[in-house]
Amino acid sequence: MPLWLGVAPFAFAYAVLARNTGLSLVETQALSLLVFAGSAQVSAVGLFGRGAGGLEVVLTTFLLNVRHVLYGMSLGRVVPMTRRERLIGAYLLTDEAYGVSVARGARSFPFVLGTEVSLFLVWNATTLVGALVGGVIPDPERLGVDFVFPVAFIALLVPLLRLRVEVVVAVAAGVTAWLLATWAPGGLPVLGAGVSGALLGAWLTR
């Protein structure tokens, strides 16, 4: 699956950054195994590096990940799942798994689970490699590894843009998030621009 090639450098970059801000090998891997949310993990590492408190990190994580409520509602609407499938599906749900499932028109749980598990395995395997290499690379920030993040989301976004109104929504949300990011912390610009952009799209297509 080509998505691995997008996730792997992101996980590698996360792990290298984590080790460089003082997390141990076990701590770096634990976030990938237990939280499994790329943008939140990278943000958390950045906050750890600036000496932020745990509560601050948890709140930023919530701001970044509360959008998964919408992903879940969207997926649960088109894919029938049992209670146990919902527990497993929810634990492994990510932007990328949701993006691929929506883009490929997934209608069955095995397809969603297959996407999620493959992403989980690649994410964690590459985290381990990155965490081991992390001590060796002197200054990953100077290499600009964080640039993988916007490029990965460009790659997920652009194929979704087929109608003019979808382009309008993307531009509006992008500009809103960029303006909000000049004063609001972590995930709030994403949440605010995501909700207002989707509202705009629903209103424009009324």
Add this chain to the structure above:
Amino acid sequence: MSFWLTCLGMLTVTFGSRLAGLLVRMRLPPFWLRFLHFVPIAVFAALVTPSVEGPRGEGGIRVAAAAVAGVVAWRTRHLAATIAVGLAVFWLLRLL
């Protein structure tokens, strides 16, 4: 707060958000169905713009490389190719 308490908090809010959406069972009116259609478009766009410029004063070449990546994504709809070309252009522009 210790690392492990922070990790537990992150797990709780993340898994909670993911599970809540899947447990909500209701029939949504057409407006909210269209709203959900636009959520990934708006959220992915919102994830791009705040991080594209970067913190190290190389916004120009990052925006240029991102624009090239956008064109590749548009022409190929291929995720790996988009990322590979985006990074290659970025590192190339840095060397110049």
